[in-house]
Structures are given as structure tokens and as C-alpha cells.
Amino acid sequence: MLPALYKFEQHSNISNKNNILMVAGLKPLNDWRSYTLDNHPGLLLIRNPFTERGQRYWIARCLRDYPRTPNKVNLNERLFPDSARSDWWKELHQCANIIEMQRLKFAMRWTTFGYHHNWDTKIYDESMRSPFPTDLKSMCIFFSSILGFNNFKPEAAIVNYYPIGTSLSGHTDHSEPNHSAPLFSFSFGQTAIFFIGGKTNDEIPTALYIHSGDVLIMSDKSRLCHHAVPRIIKTKVSWTSELPIENIETEIIGKNLLDNILYQKVGEWNFWKPFSRYLDDSRININVRQVLKPGDSTLSQNNTTL
Ligand SMILES: O=C(O)CCC(=O)C(=O)O
Numbered sequence: 001m002l003p004a005l006y007k008f009e010q011h012s013n014i015s016n017k018n019n020i021l022m023v024a025g026l027k028p029l030n031d032w033r034s035y036t037l038d039n040h041p042g043l044l045l046i047r048n049p050f051t052e053r054g055q056r057y058w059i060a061r062c063l064r065d066y067p068r069t070p071n072k073v074n075l076n077e078r079l080f081p082d083s084a085r086s087d088w089w090k091e092l093h094q095c096a097n098i099i100e101m102q103r104l105k106f107a108m109r110w111t112t113f114g115y116h117h118n119w120d121t122k123i124y125d126e127s128m129r130s131p132f133p134t135d136l137k138s139m140c141i142f143f144s145s146i147l148g149f150n151n152f153k154p155e156a157a158i159v160n161y162y163p164i165g166t167s168l169s170g171h172t173d174h175s176e177p178n179h180s181a182p183l184f185s186f187s188f189g190q191t192a193i194f195f196i197g198g199k200t201n202d203e204i205p206t207a208l209y210i211h212s213g214d215v216l217i218m219s220d221k222s223r224l225c226h227h228a229v230p231r232i233i234k235t236k237v238s239w240t241s242e243l244p245i246e247n248i249e250t251e252i253i254g255k256n257l258l259d260n261i262l263y264q265k266v267g268e269w270n271f272w273k274p275f276s277r278y279l280d281d282s283r284i285n286i287n288v289r290q291v292l293k294p295g296d297s298t299l300s301q302n303n304t305t306l
Pocket residue numbers: 158160168173185187192194227229285287
């Protein structure tokens with residue numbers, strides 16, 4: 001079945017009422033373009049609110065830092081050594097053999113942190129948890145606050161890696177005991193075709209392009225809707241320039257808990273080159289959810305759902 005056509009409505013409900021400190025690497029709020037789809041209430045799309053340095057920062061975090069112990073990765077212990085499973089990016093750049101390097105590059109499909117997503121049981125477990133990075137936490141809280149989701153708590157994340165040719169089949173994200181909190185999805189690198197359907201599998205999905213830097217929010221009625229990433233499309237993204245030095249006020253960096261050294265380094269071509277190469281034929285998606293119900297501080301047997 002062909003995906004439905006859609007109509008975007010400019011969404012203007014973005015304001016910094018709580019006067020929350022701006023996260024470095026984002027464009028001024030006045031320049032943000034955000035949309036709703038009239039046939040998918042609760043779905044919000046913000047077209048790339050990041051500066052180029054901001055995008056580079058999150059890409060570098062997703063590649064160099066997040067797929068490291070104690071976070072979990074999909075790399076199978078029978079196929080990859082512990083060194084690769086505990087620090088994939090480092091191992092990738094120590095590979096002497098080009099074939100082995102390609103194998104390792106394309107094998108990385110996800111890393112999880114905070115509450116780890118259990119791909120088999122779909123049940124979160126209090127003991128299966130690694131720290132949620134403070135920088136990503138502050139960025140998610142910034143987005144949720146300016147959109148009016150004031151009590152959002154980022155508690156679980158999946159970073160999905162999509163080398164061109166890969167896809168994600170249709171599913172709903174229902175494992176979280178809390179279904180009323182929104183889900184935040186940040187995409188970088190190559191463009192994706194994203195299908196968003198309805199609560200049941202029978203509804204014809206709407207197809208959207210998701211470009212580098214775009215932020216998708218699934219809230220309210222769209223939170224439990226079926227969705228899929230059927231295809232990654234090679235798009236020309238120019239990631240190659242040296243960025244001018246940008247001094248961020250120390251006060252802002254300190255409060256956002258961004259890695260200031262990394263924020264500077266991603267502007268240097270020599271440092272940035274391997275990340276740029278990876279992006280030439282890959283997409284990265286950071287998918288952040290709240291797990292616990294309001295007021296809960298841990299999971300209990302009762303609030304865990306299939
Ligand atoms: O890659 C995407 O845009 C979606 C990822 C997703 O649906 C998920 O991680 O549950």
C-alpha cells in the first residue's frame with residue numbers, strides 16, 4: 001500500500017516560558033521551524049534546530065562515546081572481541097585490515113543506556129541500567145520544556161546506527177510503563193524515509209523525510225503509533241569544512257554539562273574527519289524515552305508492561 005500524502009501545519013507553540021538556559025549548539029528559538037501533521041495528532045517535527053557544530057557534537061558523542069562500557073551494544077560476543085564490544089569506535093580505528101574494519105563498521109546497529117531496552121522480553125529491569133549522559137539529559141529537558149512537556153525525565157535511550165541499505169521494521173514503542181510522556185528522536189547524517197501509521201497495523205502510514213538535525217517528537221495520540229524506517233537515502237551533506245573557533249560562555253557550557261573540549265574539537269578538520277567519513281554512508285538516530293510513571297523512582301513488578 002502506498003503511504004498517505006500529508007499536510008504540514010506550522011507549529012508555533014515553542015517558547016522559553018521557564019527561562020531555561022539555552023543548550024549550546026542550537027539555533028536561536030526564533031529560527032526554529034516546527035510542524036504538526038493534521039492526520040497525526042501528537043506528532044511534532046522540528047526541522048534541524050542545530051547549528052553545524054551542535055550536530056557534529058552529538059554525532060561525535062554517538063560514535064566515540066556512547067557505544068562504550070557500561071552501555072550495551074548489539075555486537076555479538078561470538079563474533080567480536082571484548083575490546084570491540086567495550087569501545088567500538090576505538091577498535092574501529094585500530095583495525096589494520098580494511099575488510100575487518102568494514103565488518104566492524106557495519107555491524108554496529110545500536111547502543112542503549114539509562115534503562116537498557118530488552119529486545120527479547122521488551123521488559124525494563126531495575127538492575128539493567130547504566131548512567132544516562134548528563135549532556136543528553138540536559139538537551140532533552142531543554143526540548144521538553146520549550147514544548148511544554150514540563151516534567152519529562154529522560155531515562156532510557158537507544159542510539160540506532162543505520163548504514164545505507166539497512167532499515168527498521170514497523171513497531172510500536174510500548175515497553176515503557178509511562179505511555180503519557182513524549183518520545184524524543186534526534187537524527188543525524190543521511191536522510192531517512194520514516195513511516196508513521198496509526199495504533200493498529202491496518203492504517204496507511206504517512207511517509208516523511210527525516211533529514212540531518214531533525215527532531216521528531218511522538219506525544220499524546222501518536223506516542224503508541226506504529227512506525228518504521230524503510231529506507232536510508234544517500235543525500236549530499238557537506239561535513240567537510242573547518243569550523244571557525246566558537247567560544248561558548250563558560251557559564252552555559254558548565255550548566256549544560258556539554259563536553260566543552262569535544263565541542264571545540266569537532267570544528268577541527270583533522271579531528272572531525274573520521275566522523276565525517278562514517279556519516280558519508282550512515283544515519284544515526286537517538287531515541288529517548290521516559291520509563292517511570294510520575295512520582296515513581298524505581299520500576300516495580302506492577303508497572304512493568306509488555
Ligand atoms: O530511527 C528512527 O528514526 C526511529 C527509531 C525507532 O523507532 C526506535 O528506536 O524505536
